[in-house]
Amino acid sequence: MTDSLQKALAHVARQVDGVLQTVLPVEAGPEGRLFAAMRYATLAGGKRLRPLLVVASGDLFKVPGEHSIRVAAAVELVHTCSLVHDDLPAMDDDDLRRGQPTVHRKYDEATAILAGDALLTLAFEVLAAPATHPNAELRIELVRALAVAAGAHGMVAGQAIDLAAATLGLDTGGVTRLQLLKTGALIAFCCEAGGILGHATVAQRHALKAYAHDLGLAFQIADDLLDIEGDAAELGKAVKKDAAAGKTTLVGLMGVEQARRQARLLATQAAAHLDLFGAKAALLRDLTEFAISRRS
């Protein structure tokens, strides 16, 4: 990871955690457990890659940080919802996440289901608040784009297909589509949001979309490789889960060597889409390299 990327990630993580702390207060009373579970899931310290994508995309258009960081927080809330629900016994049945017990292990299944629902709802509340941007037209565009990215034609569809993947017998095209939905849709929203906040031109929006498309796939292949070759302690979660679950992955279809080449190709291609932004896109460019070289 480049120094500037590391610094930017740390900075964005601090900023986004500040917003998340504000919108997720400690609550007393009988609903205290629900809020505790929401805070536990959200403030456990993920890498905050999606928030960085929102902020770095916004920076291309000089979007004020106080606007992009709230959109970044909304994305992280949706992402956290998907992790909490994905970890449930009826879904991936995971006990560990980032080295800590998953929400349903730390609390209970019912609380985990409700915490996910509440985090998803909160994301839209955050976007809708005037603090996110004074222009209502722009806020409603963000709400709509996030709903499309997160819902049954986006992330949730990807999760549904992923659950069935073991029995579907997907080919490379099918698995690519799965990944574009499951992780790609929200990553694409991050870059789209920067463009929305920054009143980007059509050409600029297309470039960001193409970048997000390739970056998302590169990330996913790197994730699959880590599941095969990674270290459980370093990752903070179980490894070799895909094979155990009989899931078809791109790495499984292509083999490790070809998958590694494919990830490299996608990262290079992602960076190329940023050419029209010139030097301003340095951070987004650094992310393409990080996507395929990370160890966790």
Next chain:
Amino acid sequence: MTDSLQKALAHVARQVDGVLQTVLPVEAGPEGRLFAAMRYATLAGGKRLRPLLVVASGDLFKVPGEHSIRVAAAVELVHTCSLVHDDLPAMDDDDLRRGQPTVHRKYDEATAILAGDALLTLAFEVLAAPATHPNAELRIELVRALAVAAGAHGMVAGQAIDLAAATLGLDTGGVTRLQLLKTGALIAFCCEAGGILGHATVAQRHALKAYAHDLGLAFQIADDLLDIEGDAAELGKAVKKDAAAGKTTLVGLMGVEQARRQARLLATQAAAHLDLFGAKAALLRDLTEFAISRRS
């Protein structure tokens, strides 16, 4: 039920089902099962009371039907999400809903979790679309109000408290608060939405809020009474679940006779809040009577 209420319910049900059919298409491909589950849950024919509340509140201000019906559809999507998730084994563990297998029994738990997430997300997508209202300021106000009503300070908080109710030892005040959150918040949003769409005055908004407050509680007490005295076949779901789960209800705290008096008092009071709307509020007034006299 009055004739005009019965007619209005049937009309609104047809209209809202039309919108729901449009936003919930049959999908082919590996995500077909997810969409089938979403359609199964949503189009199974509930009473559509919440949609009627939105439309009848909007009618007070001559809100065009094509606007209020989309908000009504969004409310029904959120309501359906809550039913699907509430029925899960980790929550209320119900096998039947409206006389049919619950979503996780008809499909599977994972699909039920994801279908709920997708329905919740779709509600915000529907509200955010320009078809709901040409004015973005107004649409974003609706998004924000629905998120507040549905989330961790509203409906989901109520569900969380309800799950813990057996062990919390709630008194009348505690149970009332639970019910105001669990069912009252979304009912209040229905009336609030009519006011938002209709540019209601502050006094009119207060009246609608007070009406919804009392109507929601009256409905809930009637629900609790039906759980004790109702017929499982007529209701299409299991009865005497509250007692079996050791849940504290207002009926349990007050006794059947006092609870019946309380429901009647709340219904009368709810109707009184509508005085400033005069004859225009006939349908909303009819609903207060229906709330406490229904058999299912």
